[in-house]
Amino acid sequence: MATDRAADLVREPDEPERATFIELLFDVVFAFALTRVSQQLLESIDSGRRIEWLPFGETLVLSVAVWNVWTFTCWTTSRFNRLAGSLHVTISALILGSLLMAVGLPKAFEDRGLLFAGAYAASQIGRPLIIVLALGNHPRRENSLRMLCWAVASGVFWIVGAFLPGALRMLFWAVGIGIDYLGIRFGWPVPGLGRERNERWRLAGEHLAERYQQFYILALGESVLFTGLTYSDGDLTFGRTLAFLISLGSTLLLWHIYFFEAGRSLPDAMARAGRPSELGQSSNYTQYALVAGVLATAVANELAIDDPFGSPHLAFVAVTLGGPAIFLAARLRFEYEVFGRLNLSLVIGPLALCALIPVMLFPPALVATITAAGVLAAVSAVQLVRRRQGRTVEPAPPF
Known part of the structure; x- marks a missing residue:
């Protein structure tokens, strides 16, 4: 038996x-x-x-x-x-x-x-x-x-x-x-x-890659749920509505930046890796950081929807800009794991967000939310320009 x-x-x-x-x-x-x-x-x-x-x-x-x-x-x-x-x-x-x-x-x-x-x-x-x-x-x-x-x-x-x-x-x-x-x-x-x-190690690399993708989608879904419930529980004022729309836009940008090339190519990278188990272990830390960035951004979005024109404090600004910064830094490592290269926009993005933290302590809270979404939009735009220029590469994991 x-x-x-x-x-x-x-x-x-x-x-x-x-x-x-x-x-x-x-x-x-x-x-x-x-x-x-x-x-x-x-x-x-x-x-x-x-x-x-x-x-x-x-x-x-x-x-x-x-x-x-x-x-x-x-x-x-x-x-x-x-x-x-x-x-x-x-x-x-x-x-x-x-x-x-x-x-x-x-x-x-x-x-x-x-x-x-x-x-x-x-x-x-x-x-x-x-x-x-x-x-x-x-x-x-x-x-x-x-x-x-x-x-x-x-x-x-x-x-x-x-x-x-x-x-x-x-x-x-x-x-x-x-x-x-x-x-x-x-x-x-x-x-x-x-x-x-x-x-x-004997891993089903494509299965592992698919599971990471599914969990990331799950984190994004939780972010949408979190944002929607927060918005629906209060008055539908102009400020709250604007914060809600920006929050939803940020979630869509987090989806696009993840799946653009690297996220979509992860199963192929697993299949091509000489040591798929090592790639799988490395991706474990990266995927956790990506999900952590999404969750932190979701929390920041809820705070912005609750009080869009309030005076920001360090914790709010740190989470609002720090969440996307963690995500972009992890996305930089993800790029390396899949393609064996580094993307300049993914280097500049988190550095810019961290540098802007002291500046965002003075304007209304919603400005920090807009700034974070703007940096994500800029990174996404660079990705789209690269695609239109035909600058795509095949997966080449360094493992």
């Missing part, structure tokens, strides 16, 4: 690359989780709109945890047969765990710490555990066993941290996240098993 399960789980090279329906259902849960992350970031800016570094750090830790569960699951489905029954069981369990994480997230540093940490640890441990049990004595089980050992080590910090107060809790959870990423970086070394080497 174990042999049959292992044979069913091991992915064959000619299997379809498309995501399964249960993976898409898994993404729906993360739409809810993304909403909770955005709300957490919004609440980290107090009524005076000063930067509160502890709540901001808490939001960062929680967002990385949410991303970890999604991306580790994505790697698992890219390495094994997505139609296997054991993988469906794994994803079904993760849907429950992710939903519990989303429920616990808003008060994870208050009275729901154990709910969030327990759901996170259970998700990270349960995923490789089910795979190890399903593979039996199959050679492919070794890497899942390595990941299981590292997930247990990380889980200890998450569970212990849940019983500690504020700053200590964040410290323990940050260490848990650090363990997760050190495992990725060094191949989850375990005494007696060694470590997993990049060249031995």
Whole structure:
């Protein structure tokens, strides 16, 4: 029976690359989780709109945890047969765990710490555990066993941290996240098993690329929902309407800049990469930064819609210009991962946004929103001009 399960789980090279329906259902849960992350970031800016570094750090830790569960699951489905029954069981369990994480997230540093940490640890441990049990004595089980050992080590910090107060809790959870990423970086070394080497990874590169694209669309959808709800909950004044339209325009620009060439060519880049697993791991950090930029921009848009002509404060300006700056900086790295080149407009864009932060502390809040959208529009325009000039290139990942 174990042999049959292992044979069913091991992915064959000619299997379809498309995501399964249960993976898409898994993404729906993360739409809810993304909403909770955005709300957490919004609440980290107090009524005076000063930067509160502890709540901001808490939001960062929680967002990385949410991303970890999604991306580790994505790697698992890219390495094994997505139609296997054991993988469906794994994803079904993760849907429950992710939903519990989303429920616990808003008060994870208050009275729901154990709910969030327990759901996170259970998700990270349960995923490789089910795979190890399903593979039996199959050679492919070794890497899942390595990941299981590292997930247990990380889980200890998450569970212990849940019983500690504020700053200590964040410290323990940050260490848990650090363990997760050190495992990725060094191949989850375990005494007696060694470590997993990049060249031995077997990933469905096109599937992985498609999953990154789908998650990015999910983040944009959450941004549209966030903006629409904010606008509809108040008076439809001229200022709020203008802020809403600019916010929607920014979202469309974030979509265009991502998918122009690099986002659209990511599946081809995965297929052409000499070391697709290394490209997949590198893209993990890049895609997180891209999504973080989108979420920060969505929060800034909500603040602008709420009070378009109010006096801006540092936290508001930092988020309004910093969100697009993070996105463009990540998009620069994304360009390099796909094409092995750097785009000058993607270098100038984030530098200009950061330089403008002190200037935007004086005019009404809406001016900062318009400025951020203007920089995104300029980058998008450069991309369109390059296309009309026929300056397109084929994917050439440096991995």
